[in-house]
Amino acid sequence: MKLNGRLLVVAMSLVVSVLVPSGLLGRAQDAEHVTPIKSPPTPLPDETATAGVTKYSFIAYGDTRGRRDGIAIQYEHSLIVDSMLEQIKKLENTKYPVRFILQSGDAVAHGQDAKEWNVSFVPLINRLTLEGSVHYFLAPGNHDVSSATTQDAPERQAPLKNYFDALSALIPPDGSPHRLSGYPTFAFGYGNTFVVGFDANIAADEKQFQWMKGQLEALDRKRYVNIIVFCHQAPFSSGHHGGPKVEEQTVVLRNKYMPLFQAHHVRVVFSGHEHLFEHWIEHYTDASGTHRMDLVVSGGGGAPLYFYTGEPNLDDYLKADEASKVKLDHLVKPGVDRGSNPFHYLIVRVDGEKLDLQVVAVDWGTGFQPYRSNSVELTDP
Numbered sequence: 001m002k003l004n005g006r007l008l009v010v011a012m013s014l015v016v017s018v019l020v021p022s023g024l025l026g027r028a029q030d031a032e033h034v035t036p037i038k039s040p041p042t043p044l045p046d047e048t049a050t051a052g053v054t055k056y057s058f059i060a061y062g063d064t065r066g067r068r069d070g071i072a073i074q075y076e077h078s079l080i081v082d083s084m085l086e087q088i089k090k091l092e093n094t095k096y097p098v099r100f101i102l103q104s105g106d107a108v109a110h111g112q113d114a115k116e117w118n119v120s121f122v123p124l125i126n127r128l129t130l131e132g133s134v135h136y137f138l139a140p141g142n143h144d145v146s147s148a149t150t151q152d153a154p155e156r157q158a159p160l161k162n163y164f165d166a167l168s169a170l171i172p173p174d175g176s177p178h179r180l181s182g183y184p185t186f187a188f189g190y191g192n193t194f195v196v197g198f199d200a201n202i203a204a205d206e207k208q209f210q211w212m213k214g215q216l217e218a219l220d221r222k223r224y225v226n227i228i229v230f231c232h233q234a235p236f237s238s239g240h241h242g243g244p245k246v247e248e249q250t251v252v253l254r255n256k257y258m259p260l261f262q263a264h265h266v267r268v269v270f271s272g273h274e275h276l277f278e279h280w281i282e283h284y285t286d287a288s289g290t291h292r293m294d295l296v297v298s299g300g301g302g303a304p305l306y307f308y309t310g311e312p313n314l315d316d317y318l319k320a321d322e323a324s325k326v327k328l329d330h331l332v333k334p335g336v337d338r339g340s341n342p343f344h345y346l347i348v349r350v351d352g353e354k355l356d357l358q359v360v361a362v363d364w365g366t367g368f369q370p371y372r373s374n375s376v377e378l379t380d381p
Contacts, residue, residue, distance in 0.1 A: 033165060034118060034165035034166045036165060036167075037122055037125045038129050039135075039169040039170065044099065044190065050191045052191075053192065054352045055350065055351050057096040057099070058098060058100050059084060059101040059134075059347055059348070061102075061301045062298055063104070063272045063275050063303040065302070069113075069116040069119075069120045076302035078124055079343065080362055081124050088133075101137065103136065103301070104272035105139050105144060106144060109143055111140075114162055117162055137170065138166075139199065140184045141272065142201050145199070149203075150205065151183065183207075184199050185211065192225050194226070195230070196230075199232075201233070203257065209257070226355065227264060231271055234271035234273060235257070235258055237278060238274075238334060239297075240309065245309070262286070268378060271297050277297065278332050279376075281293070284321065296357070301345065305342075307334060307336055342362070343363060346359055357376055
């Protein structure tokens with residue numbers, strides 16, 4: 001009998017959990033290290049080599065932590081990976097091949113536990129990098145590096161090391177121009193698009209903010225017509241972490257990062273943290289005219305699903321930005337029950353300055369149409 005890739009990793013993880021006594025696993029845990037995710041056979045080219053590229057696709061999603069992390073492969077996440085590989089193959093010889101994947105955090109349930117990375121997450125991502133031959137970038141979530149809000153918090157150090165070990169072959173190394181040394185904060189350029197991933201768990205960290213500001217200020221905007229940002233927490237959301245609830249990171253993102261994103265005309269911000277799908281659009285005006293920023297929450301990568309809890313109060317945010325004539329529209333609201341919010345991921349197609357987005361749901365969510373279809377152009381009519 002021939003097993004496909006997902007069934008094979010599921011089978012192997014179950015064999016390990018059955019044959020190795022739990023006591024031995026527990027004693028070995030202290031010495032276990034996270035195995036690095038393998039780099040794709042054809043790594044993402046140096047950004048200078050792709051300067052003329054204006055057409056391609058990338059994938060965005062988040063929140064893959066599973067119910068049996070450290071025991072077995074992430075089952076719901078494996079359904080996502082199966083579908084991604086199908087789409088990567090389908091697009092391979094088109095004008096819009098998939099070139100990289102952005103994951104907005106919460107890879108595993110307990111980032112301090114190396115076994116959760118090694119057993120449940122890394123084998124799945126190796127399928128994407130090796131079988132799919134695409135580069136994979138992960139911005140850390142609170143489950144990955146703890147809920148600490150400062151970079152030097154003691155409880156953050158062990159899970160942060162595990163994150164660095166897992167991503168060591170994929171994110172820019174310390175000392176490179178597009179990496180904030182010692183932080184899980186980085187950037188890269190591909191074609192006409194510049195991507196920044198940062199750690200929103202420590203959104204108030206001034207060093208990180210100034211580094212991001214410097215990256216954006218130094219950009220050649222004649223080349224990089226699209227700026228994409230991805231992180232874990234969202235500036236605006238209406239699920240378990242949003243609605244009437246306002247978390248500390250949300251306040252900083254609204255008050256500090258959103259003005260930075262406006263100043264540099266960021267096109268899209270991808271976030272997770274909420275295990276659902278929703279889409280906000282912000283319009284604002286500056287000396288060069290009126291601009292649009294899309295804020296997309298995609299946390300349907302396999303974690304337990306959330307649902308709509310209500311609209312956030314944005315009065316203070318809108319009042320503080322009156323001079324920019326900010327207007328926010330909640331284009332897609334999540335469903336009011338978990339069954340209306342399927343596991344999913346996004347395919348973003350880049351065609352020059354034109355971006356469009358397709359929501360691909362899996363399992364029982366197949367056929368999900370949040371826009372009365374499953375796709376939308378990220379531009380005004």
